[in-house]
Amino acid sequence: MPKSSNDNRKKTTVSQAERREELLAIAARVFAEQGYSATTVRKIADAAGMLAGSLYYHFDSKESMLDEILSTFLDELWARYDAVLSAGLGPRQTLEALVTESFREIDRHHAAVAIYQKESRHLGTQPRFAYLVESQRKFEKAWLGTLERGVAAKVFRADLDVRLTYRFLRDTVWVAASWYRPGGRHSPEEIARQYLSMVLEGIALHEA
Amino acid sequence: MPKSSNDNRKKTTVSQAERREELLAIAARVFAEQGYSATTVRKIADAAGMLAGSLYYHFDSKESMLDEILSTFLDELWARYDAVLSAGLGPRQTLEALVTESFREIDRHHAAVAIYQKESRHLGTQPRFAYLVESQRKFEKAWLGTLERGVAAKVFRADLDVRLTYRFLRDTVWVAASWYRPGGRHSPEEIARQYLSMVLEGIALHEA
DNA sequence: TAATCTACCAAACACTTGTTAGGGAAGGAG
DNA sequence: CTCCTTCCCTAACAAGTGTTTGGTAGATTA
Numbered sequence: 001m002p003k004s005s006n007d008n009r010k011k012t013t014v015s016q017a018e019r020r021e022e023l024l025a026i027a028a029r030v031f032a033e034q035g036y037s038a039t040t041v042r043k044i045a046d047a048a049g050m051l052a053g054s055l056y057y058h059f060d061s062k063e064s065m066l067d068e069i070l071s072t073f074l075d076e077l078w079a080r081y082d083a084v085l086s087a088g089l090g091p092r093q094t095l096e097a098l099v100t101e102s103f104r105e106i107d108r109h110h111a112a113v114a115i116y117q118k119e120s121r122h123l124g125t126q127p128r129f130a131y132l133v134e135s136q137r138k139f140e141k142a143w144l145g146t147l148e149r150g151v152a153a154k155v156f157r158a159d160l161d162v163r164l165t166y167r168f169l170r171d172t173v174w175v176a177a178s179w180y181r182p183g184g185r186h187s188p189e190e191i192a193r194q195y196l197s198m199v200l201e202g203i204a205l206h207e208a
Numbered sequence: 209m210p211k212s213s214n215d216n217r218k219k220t221t222v223s224q225a226e227r228r229e230e231l232l233a234i235a236a237r238v239f240a241e242q243g244y245s246a247t248t249v250r251k252i253a254d255a256a257g258m259l260a261g262s263l264y265y266h267f268d269s270k271e272s273m274l275d276e277i278l279s280t281f282l283d284e285l286w287a288r289y290d291a292v293l294s295a296g297l298g299p300r301q302t303l304e305a306l307v308t309e310s311f312r313e314i315d316r317h318h319a320a321v322a323i324y325q326k327e328s329r330h331l332g333t334q335p336r337f338a339y340l341v342e343s344q345r346k347f348e349k350a351w352l353g354t355l356e357r358g359v360a361a362k363v364f365r366a367d368l369d370v371r372l373t374y375r376f377l378r379d380t381v382w383v384a385a386s387w388y389r390p391g392g393r394h395s396p397e398e399i400a401r402q403y404l405s406m407v408l409e410g411i412a413l414h415e416a
Numbered sequence: 417t418a419a420t421c422t423a424c425c426a427a428a429c430a431c432t433t434g435t436t437a438g439g440g441a442a443g444g445a446g
Numbered sequence: 447c448t449c450c451t452t453c454c455c456t457a458a459c460a461a462g463t464g465t466t467t468g469g470t471a472g473a474t475t476a
Contacts, residue, residue, distance in 0.1 A: 033330065034330060035243060035244075035245060035326075035327070035330060036243075036246075037243060037245050037246040038244075038245040038330070092412070118243075118326055119243070121386065122241070122242060122243060122246070154413055155412065155413060156411050156412060156413055157409075157411055157412070157413050158413075159405075160402060160405065160406060160411060161394075161402055164394070164399065164402050164403075165402075165406060165411060167384070167387055168380050168384075168403060168406060171379070171380055171383040171384070171386070171387075172376055172379055172380040172383070175379040175380070175383045176375070176376075176379070178329065178379070179375055179379075186369075186372070191372065194368055194369055194372050194373075195372075195376060197367075197368065198368060198373060198376060198407070198410075199406070199407075199410065199411055200410050200411060200412040201365075201410040201412060202406075202407065202408050202409040202410030203364050203365055203368060203373060203407055203408060204300070204363065204364060204365070204408040204409060205362055205363060205364055205365050205366075206414075
């Protein structure tokens with residue numbers, strides 16, 4: 001931490017932030033593959049080509065790496081979600097936009113989503129990660145609200161338990177992170193399109 | 209291990225097996241809540257009201273507890289799946305039966321399913337847990353085959369990517385273990401019914 | 417009653433864990 | 447050339463890890 005007020009190290013400041021992101025990306029990948037608590041700081045350091053102690057020059061704990069990975073992801077996610085929710089779309093269009101943004105987010109923050117999927121429930125009990133629980137509440141409010149609006153507008157079926165439907169939607173979207181590989185055969189938009197078609201129209205064949 | 213051939217300790221033999229199952233149920237619950245590698249043998253022992261070392265009278269390692277939990281679950285699952293698959297049902301009825309059996313299995317082996325969901329991908333790389341990978345292959349064959357039969361019989365839509373559809377179905381069914389609580393408001397059969405209705409008919413309202 | 421077995425405890429073991437402290441090479445700044 | 451900052455290494459620490467060994471109260475058997 002510099003105490004003097006001279007900002008003459010522009011280049012090093014930039015590369016420090018870049019290195020930080022680089023290391024976080026590596027850590028996120030290992031966390032996602034092996035699970036958070038099965039991941040040792042030595043494994044992260046190995047993957048980054050350095051020794052365990054050296055990580056503590058950039059971060060002050062293993063937990064703070066996880067924290068930064070998850071909060072960065074959630075911040076970006078909610079920026080996009082909020083944009084969708086305040087766009088004044090109808091229920092069906094809102095649902096479609098939320099699903100599409102979700103798959104795009106899986107594409108961008110693949111590792112972070114996988115970590116979130118595996119660890120969020122368990123982490124939510126810790127005070128430091130209370131924002132995970134709050135995020136889930138906002139999540140539920142957004143999706144449930146959209147579904148209920150759709151039922152009221154006779155766009156969605158009224159004979160289904162809305163809460164069950166919400167859980168199915170939420171889980172199926174996010175669990176895709178467990179098999180999705182960025183750069184694969186299907187683009188996020190293509191996956192979203194097929195998923196929405198399946199969920200909205202059903203997979204059964206209805207001869208008109 | 210008795211070397212003599214007298215089987216005169218019927219009662220202790222029975223209660224030993226019962227105690228084993230009891231301890232496995234406790235371990236499964238802790239594994240499911242905290243994650244396998246975040247769970248210490250001392251936590252399991254605490255939950256069981258004994259000391260860590262005492263667990264090794266019943267089991268020879270922490271890993272073998274996990275192994276027994278997962279393999280017991282998969283054995284029972286496949287017994288029921290095989291019964292469905294060899295019943296000679298049509299594609300739609302097969303799908304419905306598979307889904308229903310899955311939710312029943314979540315009801316029965318709730319903790320084991322949660323563990324399987326979280327750890328199977330990572331565990332599958334270890335030789336000891338290779339049966340997890342093989343099980344997943346059988347899984348894919350059964351579901352994919354049913355879907356393809358349904359498409360050929362014009363029971364399911366032909367314009368969806370079958371592999372994507374399979375993944376959505378599989379994930380949505382099993383991920384329900386993360387929020388399902390045995391003895392809750394909905395029975396497994398009720399959940400299966402609603403899930404099938406949503407997946408087969410879609411959630412959009414179609415005015416006939 | 418004496419011998420045996422069951423199911424646990426008490427205490428330690430070797431090892432791994434996250435984390436810290438001091439040092440040093442490289443390179444830019446003066 | 448000298449100073450200083452950046453970024454990493456070396457080496458160690460204390461706490462926690464799965465596991466083992468020897469013992470023992472209490473029930474069961476002979």
